[in-house]
Amino acid sequence: MIEISRLSKRYGAKTAVDDVSFSVRPGRVTGFLGPNGAGKSTTLRVLLGLDHPTSGTALIDGRRYRDLRHPLRTVGALLDGAGPVPERRAIDHLTWIAQSNRIPRRRVREVLDLVGLGDAAGQRVKKYSLGMGQRLGIAAALLGDPEILVLDEPVNGLDPDGIRWVRTFLREFAAGGRTVLLSSHLMTEMAETADEAVVIANGRIVARGSIEELTAGHASLETAFFALTEG
Amino acid sequence: MTGAELTKILTLRSVWIVTGVILALHLLVSYLNVGTNIEAVRAITPDGTIELFADDPQPAGRAIIDFLVASSFQMGLFLPGLGVVIAGQEFRTSQLGQTLLAVPHRGRLIVAKAVATAVYLLFAALVVAGASTAFMYAAVRDWNPGLLVSPDAWLGQGKFVVFAVLTGLVGFAVTMIVRSTLAGVAVIVGLATVTMTQLLAAFSPALDALFPLSAGRNLLLDPVVNRLSASPVHAMAVLVAWPLVTTAVAAFLLARRDAR
Numbered sequence: 001m002i003e004i005s006r007l008s009k010r011y012g013a014k015t016a017v018d019d020v021s022f023s024v025r026p027g028r029v030t031g032f033l034g035p036n037g038a039g040k041s042t043t044l045r046v047l048l049g050l051d052h053p054t055s056g057t058a059l060i061d062g063r064r065y066r067d068l069r070h071p072l073r074t075v076g077a078l079l080d081g082a083g084p085v086p087e088r089r090a091i092d093h094l095t096w097i098a099q100s101n102r103i104p105r106r107r108v109r110e111v112l113d114l115v116g117l118g119d120a121a122g123q124r125v126k127k128y129s130l131g132m133g134q135r136l137g138i139a140a141a142l143l144g145d146p147e148i149l150v151l152d153e154p155v156n157g158l159d160p161d162g163i164r165w166v167r168t169f170l171r172e173f174a175a176g177g178r179t180v181l182l183s184s185h186l187m188t189e190m191a192e193t194a195d196e197a198v199v200i201a202n203g204r205i206v207a208r209g210s211i212e213e214l215t216a217g218h219a220s221l222e223t224a225f226f227a228l229t230e231g
Numbered sequence: 232m233t234g235a236e237l238t239k240i241l242t243l244r245s246v247w248i249v250t251g252v253i254l255a256l257h258l259l260v261s262y263l264n265v266g267t268n269i270e271a272v273r274a275i276t277p278d279g280t281i282e283l284f285a286d287d288p289q290p291a292g293r294a295i296i297d298f299l300v301a302s303s304f305q306m307g308l309f310l311p312g313l314g315v316v317i318a319g320q321e322f323r324t325s326q327l328g329q330t331l332l333a334v335p336h337r338g339r340l341i342v343a344k345a346v347a348t349a350v351y352l353l354f355a356a357l358v359v360a361g362a363s364t365a366f367m368y369a370a371v372r373d374w375n376p377g378l379l380v381s382p383d384a385w386l387g388q389g390k391f392v393v394f395a396v397l398t399g400l401v402g403f404a405v406t407m408i409v410r411s412t413l414a415g416v417a418v419i420v421g422l423a424t425v426t427m428t429q430l431l432a433a434f435s436p437a438l439d440a441l442f443p444l445s446a447g448r449n450l451l452l453d454p455v456v457n458r459l460s461a462s463p464v465h466a467m468a469v470l471v472a473w474p475l476v477t478t479a480v481a482a483f484l485l486a487r488r489d490a491r
Contacts, residue, residue: 049335050328051489066335081491082328085243085320092242100235100333140329 001026002047002148002181007056009042016042018203019056024181026147029174031194031211032183035229039203040183041080044152048077060148072101076141077150083137086126090117090136093125094143103144111139116165130157138166148179155189167193187222191215201229232334236347240317249316250355257306257359261366264302268370275374289456292378295371297453299379300387303356303363304451307395308427308444311419313355314402317348319412331490341407341482345474348403349396356395360388387451390463394447397470401443404477408484436460443473 002024009017017039024030034040045051047058049066060068060075068074084093094108112121115135120128128136134157141149149170155163170193174180184190190197190211197214199207207214207228211221218224240246268283272295275281281291283298321327334340364379371378378384401422406415425431426444439445440461449459449466461469 045489048332050331051491052487066337068335071335072333077332079328079332081325082332083325084329085323085326087244088239088242092238096235096238096242097329097333099238100232 001061002150002179003057003059003062004043004047005057005059007043007046007058008054009039009046009051010054015203017046020200020203020205021056022198022205022208024179026179027174027177028195029170029180029182029193031190031197032181032200033185033187033190033197033225034200035185038200038229040200041152043200044077044079044150044181044183045081048075048079048150050079050081070101070144072097072103072144072146074144074146075148075150076144076146077152078134078137078141078154079150079152083133084125087124089122089124090128090139091121093136094140097140098143101144107143107145111142114142115139116162131159131162134158135162146178148181149173150181152183153185154182155184155186163189187220187225191221197221199225199228232339232343233346233350235333236343237350239320240347240351243317243320245316245320246313246351249313253306253309253313253355254358254362256309257302257362260305261302261362265366265369268298268367272370272374287456292375292381293383293453295367295378296381296383296387297456299363299367299384300391300451302366303360303388303391304394304447306359307356307391307398307447308423310352310355310359310395310399311402311422312416313352314348314399314404315406315412315415315419317351318344318403318406319415321407322410322412327490337486338482341478341485344407345400345403345478349400352396352399353392355399356392359395360391364388390450393467394450394470397474398443398447400474401477404474404481407481408477432458432460440465441469443470446470446473 005021007017007020020043032040042051046053047065049064065071065075091108098105098108112118115138117132117135117139120132125133125136138154141151155166158166170180170182182194194211196210198205215221215224218227271281271283275291279291280288281294282288283294321330368376368379402415402419405418406412409415409418422442423444425442426448432439440449445460446466446469449461450463450470452459
């Protein structure tokens, strides 16, 4: 369970997130929608302990992320501002992450095979395509076999096969009673993956509900999104 | 957690490249000196005097050990660069974000990183000291090979290793503070310049003695034949204080700042 309560974040005079509250329940894929610069990534960065909130709280199972001793066993995350050093091999990148959270070494091979990078495990990350890099990020998120996934634009750079794999995986992951918070600006993809969505614009929550509720009276999630965020 | 940080260090090619360059430079300089040292040892007078440097006769045993430690020390001046490279990886392509996702507790993280860095620096310093000893052995093996494992030799090389680890940690902590490899290199070069030019030592020895590389010089070199700016005890206090203070500042800033 993720609970964001009255969260605000300012960078100097700029307010990136303004009094945001929402919760993400287990057993569902929750989409987090908003245009570029709306505050999605900032909210996720605060939730995951990378940035400090100016006010409010962001809790995971009632605790701050930074208070979790081995957080990757609880939360798997893919964020734009958190990646590997390009000169390191993919397998080494995942190995140090696994060691840091006392995750068994065999799990590194398992997740590399799971995301289709088993044959490229020994390559340096700088040789990876954008899609392979994205798969590596998803592998890092899955290392600790977490109960909660927080993914920021996970299908960026993936080919159609990869996109379908992520969609299917996340649906099955949530169906197993786990929690998924998925940020994306790809409306079609979100409509096919998420059960419910939270829409943010200019740092404030402008709508939340099931995909059916949000699209009611609109031709698609995309038209609903523009109606909500441009209004 | 320290194991994870050691893995990060050992799987980073730039760390191995910088280590290799420092060791190659050390081997080259030592190789260039070995012929001169062999000749000097052969020419030791019956009363035990050696001229490692022309027109500068000294008691052979002490002069050889001083030369041994000084040859390690001159490479030790480059070891803070290793600390810089190790810390600087965090600020390339946002690895710090991944690191803090894995270890969000900033205090535990900085301790683990510092310990892992110290372990690697210890390895590098021991290799430098070992290479110095090996080359000096080539010079003294027919005269007094036991000199290189005498208590004075162990003490001198031990002090070098302590100096190398502590100043390497300064490079690490400074880079964590300034959040850039390039800026870390600039700070370390600035600190080295203060010591190497001896300008500050000429005007204010007391101030010069507070700089880490000057403290290394004061700890390792013989005050009889070198102009030093403080005692060995003062030097050790300075060498311990620098990594402690800079690491504490780095931890404070890591806790206060957003991971960007």
